[in-house]
Amino acid sequence: MTFGRIDNQMQVCRKHLDTTGTWATETELFLVQYLLIRICAEWESRIPVMFERRCARITDPHLKKFATFSAQYFSKRFDITDIGKTLNRFGADYKKVFNNTVVSTNAYKAWESVYSNRKAVAHGAGVQMTFTDLLQAYTDCLLVLDAIVSSLGLTADEIKDFV
Numbered sequence: 001m002t003f004g005r006i007d008n009q010m011q012v013c014r015k016h017l018d019t020t021g022t023w024a025t026e027t028e029l030f031l032v033q034y035l036l037i038r039i040c041a042e043w044e045s046r047i048p049v050m051f052e053r054r055c056a057r058i059t060d061p062h063l064k065k066f067a068t069f070s071a072q073y074f075s076k077r078f079d080i081t082d083i084g085k086t087l088n089r090f091g092a093d094y095k096k097v098f099n100n101t102v103v104s105t106n107a108y109k110a111w112e113s114v115y116s117n118r119k120a121v122a123h124g125a126g127v128q129m130t131f132t133d134l135l136q137a138y139t140d141c142l143l144v145l146d147a148i149v150s151s152l153g154l155t156a157d158e159i160k161d162f163v
Helices: 004-020 026-055 061-074 080-090 092-102 106-122 131-152
Strands: none
Touching: 004 026, 004 131, 026 061, 026 080, 026 106, 026 131, 061 080, 080 092, 080 106, 080 131, 092 106, 092 131, 106 131
């Protein structure tokens, strides 16, 4: 899975840090805080859409509306456990595929780190990661999103606009 806007913003921030020589300064921390907010915002908008796309396959319009609403409601929390619980509502096999792919991996640790640091930014506590740390965590976290896609059995056509 790719995020063109986030990838571009990361490149712009890296270039700025290189050009201005502001690595390991307050400027780097400000850029990390900004990127944490943007990354989480992208994920928080994309994850419910993944569940909605899976529900879109339902042909009964009333059941489809119910399933889509339920998926939106249950996919508003974004820690790994909550994602697993939402997948479990589709079936234990969905959760199992997800957990087998994500739990006990760097992706799990990176996901939790990104979200806990984003919460820290939102509550004024500051961040505990550098730009380099964030770049690695972001890269590792993409496996979590790929695991959701795989668990839901989404097709390439269903996620083609996820760039």
